[in-house]
Each structure stands twice: as C-alpha cells, then as structure tokens.
Amino acid sequence: MSLFDRLGERFAGVRGRITSNAEMEKITWFRAGGLAEMLFQPADEEDLATFLRVLPEEVPVTVVGIGSNLLVRDGGIDGVVIRLSAKGFGQVEREGETALRAGAALPDKRLAAAALDAGLGGFHFFHGIPGSVGGALRMNAGANGVETRERVREVRAVDRRGELHVLSNADMGYAYRHSSASPDLIFASALFEGEPAEEGAIRAKMDEVQHHREAVQPIRxxxxxxxxxxxxxxxxxxxxxxxxxxxxxxxxxxxxxxxxxxxxxxxxxxxxxxxxxxxxxxxxxxxxxxxxxxxxxxxxxxxxxxxxxxxxxx
Incomplete structure (x- = not known):
C-alpha cells in the first residue's frame, strides 16, 4: 500500500493537493532524482497546519521550495515532501511605509520587483537569487554583498505539530548562508524591512545584478x-x-x-x-x-x- 492509501482517511479536512509517488525530477532545476513517496501542496497556512496536525509523527517530512538549490538522490525521498503552493504562499503586499510581507513560495526575483514598485531600497540583491523566499530565509541567501538577514523583521512558521510561531530576526540565528532556526519549522511568510529610495537608483542596482548574472553565470x-x-x-x-x-x-x-x-x-x-x-x-x-x-x-x-x-x- 502507498503512504496515501494507508493514511488517506486522515486527510479528509485537507484542501491542498496530495500526489503519491511524485516525480521530483519535474520539480528540481537539475531535472534529476527519484520519487517522493508523497507530495503535499497546501492551499494556505491554515491548510498546512491542518495537514501536519493529522500526519503521524513517525512519518518523515521534507520541505522543498521551487527546486533551484536542490539535488534529489535517485532512490527518492521517504515520507512526505511539502512544497508550498504559489497560490497560497506566493503573494506579496506592502505593510506600512517601509515593509513588505511576502509568502515563502514567492520567487526572490518577484520580491525585488515588488520592492521596486513600492519605492523601497535594499532588495535589489534578491533579483539575482534563483530561489524562493522560504529558501532565502532558511539559508540566509545573499548576493552582491547583501544578505537576507539584513532585511528580515519577523517570520511566520508552522511546526511539525501544526502550531504557529512568529520569530524575530534574532530568533532566526543567522550566520553566513545559515539559519539556526529549528529545522522542524516550515516558514510560511516573512515581513521584510526596506528603506525609501528613488526608482531609478533601485532599477540601476537591479540591472547591475542582472548584467552580472548573465555575464558570468550559466543561468540558461x-x-x-x-x-x-x-x-x-x-x-x-x-x-x-x-x-x-x-x-x-x-x-x-x-x-x-x-x-x-x-x-x-x-x-x-x-x-x-x-x-x-x-x-x-x-x-x-x-x-x-x-x-x-x-x-x-x-x-x-x-x-x-x-x-x-x-x-x-x-
């Protein structure tokens, strides 16, 4: 029996998409790797919490983003792979004068574009990071001498038991390409702090990032x-x-x-x-x-x- 066949009745209240034996090579940018025993794409933060509350503790959980910084081995992944949906976790909106709240599935490049539209500086480096907000939060992603930790004010996350947590910048325990936040936490969204800046200045920095990527990185x-x-x-x-x-x-x-x-x-x-x-x-x-x-x-x-x-x- 598949994992879903054994546990399917538990998921009656779950609204997200569940796939058995999901082909991870279709998700990763390397286009390689084995099957995930089960793939879950939650509809939203509440749906994610619901799923985790009914999932038996002994079932392993692995969280992936858009697959850009990921190598899946050929034997596949046991348990459940959780991939946040763009519809439920890919939004970005302004909060106050200088802050943006972004879902964890939002591509970093779109966060940079939203900051440009809002006239907020300090986000240009995200334009050159081929990943999503959730991955940037987890690994303190950076480029062009700037890191994610410099912009993060707070992070919303759901733990393995389906309980919500709100973490401050200090709680994330940032270091170079690292966060010491518990691996048990699944980041749902984050509040980022920017600074007012002229559109032309922001766009020039983003263009510089893009030119550098195209000139020296095999982005295609x-x-x-x-x-x-x-x-x-x-x-x-x-x-x-x-x-x-x-x-x-x-x-x-x-x-x-x-x-x-x-x-x-x-x-x-x-x-x-x-x-x-x-x-x-x-x-x-x-x-x-x-x-x-x-x-x-x-x-x-x-x-x-x-x-x-x-x-x-x-």
Missing part, C-alpha cells in the same frame, strides 16, 4: 546555482579552477566552463552523477589547496541500491 542551463559555499578568505570558484576542475565531467554532470562553482546537467545526468561530481571536486580541491569545500546545494533522499556516493572527508 539545468543547474542548482552555486554548488559550494565560499571558504574563508577565498572563493569556491577560484579553488575549483586552481584544482583543474573547470569543465570537469562525470557522465552528463559538469562543472560549468562559464562559472566553475556551478554544476550543470548537460543532458541526462542522474542524481548519482551530480553528487559524485561534487564529491570528486571537493576531494581534488582539498588535495590542491588543503581547503575543504562545503556544499551549498541541499542534497535529499536515498541513494539507489548499489549507487551510493562516497562522501569525501579530509
């Missing part, structure tokens, strides 16, 4: 964005290049020739190919410079039988 490829976090005192791409890994391939998985901290699927790369490529690059960089790169891309799920990937350890 099947990619997950930056593969590794920048090590202290250096850049990941510099260390990858120094190790001779620009353009390095494993099957159809390749470190981009344009920006070698971007891993791309050039054809039919599997999750195994992509993760093997990443771990091989980590090993070669460490052998060249002694630096241990840490993944920025989130890897989820089980390896397919006989297709495990050895994690490099220094």
């Amino acid at each position: 490829e099947k990619t997950g964005g930056s593969t590794f976090k920048n090590p202290e005192g250096s850049s990941a791409w510099k260390e990858i290049d120094r190790a001779g890994c620009r353009g390095f391939r494993v099957g159809d998985a390749q470190m981009s020739e344009m920006h070698c901290n971007f891993m791309i699927n050039t054809g039919a790369a599997s999750g195994h190919d992509l993760e093997t490529l990443g771990e091989t690059v980590r090993e070669r960089v460490h052998g060249t410079s002694g630096i241990l790169l840490h993944w920025e891309i989130k890897r989820l799920g089980r390896f397919a039988a006989g297709r495990e990937v050895r994690v490099f350890e220094a």
Whole structure:
C-alpha cells in the first residue's frame, strides 16, 4: 500500500493537493532524482497546519521550495515532501511605509520587483537569487554583498505539530548562508524591512545584478546555482579552477566552463552523477589547496541500491 492509501482517511479536512509517488525530477532545476513517496501542496497556512496536525509523527517530512538549490538522490525521498503552493504562499503586499510581507513560495526575483514598485531600497540583491523566499530565509541567501538577514523583521512558521510561531530576526540565528532556526519549522511568510529610495537608483542596482548574472553565470542551463559555499578568505570558484576542475565531467554532470562553482546537467545526468561530481571536486580541491569545500546545494533522499556516493572527508 502507498503512504496515501494507508493514511488517506486522515486527510479528509485537507484542501491542498496530495500526489503519491511524485516525480521530483519535474520539480528540481537539475531535472534529476527519484520519487517522493508523497507530495503535499497546501492551499494556505491554515491548510498546512491542518495537514501536519493529522500526519503521524513517525512519518518523515521534507520541505522543498521551487527546486533551484536542490539535488534529489535517485532512490527518492521517504515520507512526505511539502512544497508550498504559489497560490497560497506566493503573494506579496506592502505593510506600512517601509515593509513588505511576502509568502515563502514567492520567487526572490518577484520580491525585488515588488520592492521596486513600492519605492523601497535594499532588495535589489534578491533579483539575482534563483530561489524562493522560504529558501532565502532558511539559508540566509545573499548576493552582491547583501544578505537576507539584513532585511528580515519577523517570520511566520508552522511546526511539525501544526502550531504557529512568529520569530524575530534574532530568533532566526543567522550566520553566513545559515539559519539556526529549528529545522522542524516550515516558514510560511516573512515581513521584510526596506528603506525609501528613488526608482531609478533601485532599477540601476537591479540591472547591475542582472548584467552580472548573465555575464558570468550559466543561468540558461539545468543547474542548482552555486554548488559550494565560499571558504574563508577565498572563493569556491577560484579553488575549483586552481584544482583543474573547470569543465570537469562525470557522465552528463559538469562543472560549468562559464562559472566553475556551478554544476550543470548537460543532458541526462542522474542524481548519482551530480553528487559524485561534487564529491570528486571537493576531494581534488582539498588535495590542491588543503581547503575543504562545503556544499551549498541541499542534497535529499536515498541513494539507489548499489549507487551510493562516497562522501569525501579530509
């Protein structure tokens, strides 16, 4: 019996969409990976809470965004994958003179556009982040020298038991590409603080971000964005290049020739190919410079039988 067949009666009051054996390769930007045992797309915050309250505690829950910074392994994901719907969690509206409230499923680029329309500065960097608000909150996403934590005032979240929490900026425990907020929390929306600015100045900064992305990043490829976090005192791409890994391939998985901290699927790369490529690059960089790169891309799920990937350890 499928997970839904075993638990379906519990979801009588749930309004969102439930899919059994969902194809994660259709969700991730890498276009690779196995099946999710069950995929749930809640209608809104209340629906999300309802679902979590009736879901047995022993069922694993995994939250994904728009799939941009995500590598799903070929064995698939056990339990429930929750993906917030654009209709229920993709809105943005102004609150007061200088704040915007945005749903966690809102693409970062749309948050930047909404700030432009509202005449609020400080959001231009979101124009260059290929993800959603929820992911930006979780990993303190940043670009062009600015980070998410600089704009966050408060965050609404639902825990595994279906209870609502409101977190302050301090509660999020931000550090470089990291938040120490409990992984049990599913972010639903956030209130962002901006500052009044002239439309021309905001647009110029956004254009600068866009020009930089188009000039140096393989944005039209099947990619997950930056593969590794920048090590202290250096850049990941510099260390990858120094190790001779620009353009390095494993099957159809390749470190981009344009920006070698971007891993791309050039054809039919599997999750195994992509993760093997990443771990091989980590090993070669460490052998060249002694630096241990840490993944920025989130890897989820089980390896397919006989297709495990050895994690490099220094």
